Amino acid sequence: MATRPDSAWLTPHRLMATSIAVAVLTLGFKTLAWWLTGSVGLLSDALESLVNVAGATFGLWMVTVAARPADEDHPFGHDKAEYFSSGFEGILIIVAALAIVWAALPRFWHPQPLQQLGPGLALSVLSAVLNGALGWIMLRASRRHRSMALEGDARHLITDVWTSAGVVLGLLLVMATGWHWVDPAVAIVMALNILFEGGQLIWRSTQGLMDAAVEPEVQAQVDAVVGRFVQAQAATPGLRVDHAMSRRAGQRLFLSVHLHLPADWSLRRAAALGGELERALLAALPQLHVSIQLLPLDTEPAGVPAAGEEDACTP
Ligand SMILES: [Zn+2]
Missing domain, CATH: 1.20.1510.10 (Cation efflux protein transmembrane domain)
Structure with missing residues (x-):
């Protein structure tokens, strides 16, 4: 046995x-x-x-x-x-x-x-x-x-x-x-x-x-949750999640993402949707520590290239 x-x-x-x-x-x-x-x-x-x-x-x-x-x-x-x-x-x-x-x-x-x-x-x-x-x-x-x-x-x-x-x-x-x-x-x-x-x-x-990223299988789980979330928000054109960065520290996982929303949304509404994404991620990966940055659709933080341009800029 x-x-x-x-x-x-x-x-x-x-x-x-x-x-x-x-x-x-x-x-x-x-x-x-x-x-x-x-x-x-x-x-x-x-x-x-x-x-x-x-x-x-x-x-x-x-x-x-x-x-x-x-x-x-x-x-x-x-x-x-x-x-x-x-x-x-x-x-x-x-x-x-x-x-x-x-x-x-x-x-x-x-x-x-x-x-x-x-x-x-x-x-x-x-x-x-x-x-x-x-x-x-x-x-x-x-x-x-x-x-x-x-x-x-x-x-x-x-x-x-x-x-x-x-x-x-x-x-x-x-x-x-x-x-x-x-x-x-x-x-x-x-x-x-x-x-x-x-x-x-x-x-x-x-x-x-050296702060290695999370394993590919964990990343795939994150991508699946984010994919379902974005799909569920199809009523909001242009809504996107980008600039995901992850790292592992022992048993703990850290993830930071941007959630881009229409600029005329109230902060309350934006934060509520951000909380929804966070709960969906935590349900899939309880050991995750999520940080979601709420941003207008056409804005990236200073020094961050728009998603898609990152690859184009890298030689
Ligand atoms: Zn972004």
Whole structure:
């Protein structure tokens, strides 16, 4: 039977708290595994968990900040705080990767025999299973909540599973062949993979901070609502909605549009129709923050080219 991990209980806050607990637990397991075996591969795995503890703690703080309602200092809300969490975690991942390389390199010149590989491997596999299960649940939740903090943490946990799998395979190879150089080699390959993952997280959070537009499917929903609205006002010739601009900030969507109306309408009448458009948009997209500018048919605000001319002006 398929379980339903996307229940309402799985809030970003609770998932982050669970993530910290699991990170502490796997840090213990992996440190013990390294201490038992002396493997730098397992040390690299343990360092990853240490990064998880720090990253998840920061992530928890960030989803707490992001969930705060808008206030006087931040009238648009705190949603973008999540992008810092993701960027911060990316930097931590890169630092961990460099630490692994630093620990592994001397082992090529001074190979050391590994001990008690059986219990060490068992601890590593147990940690990987824990991380994999939590990472999968968090990745699903991050899509539903559009939470960068959750996504950053989830991707990191899933990277950890691959790290652990590579380390375990390397150690099995050492057991089978007695080639001690395999252990540091695996650690360095894993470090390169971790570097790549960290770079991607940083890239994604910069895109969030750059005020990207809403996704095409969300834009299509907005267009459909606006299209129906304009159609319903067919009795008013020339009425149009133009100059739509959107941006996403975490879970929040911002949309601004012009509503052009006949110049002789009363302000009361114009505002009532603007309110109608706003309610129609909010009914389709409850997380939307709409700002509608009411304008006469033949007027655009200073510095704004008339709709249609925009494209003609762009080289
Ligand atoms: Zn306009």
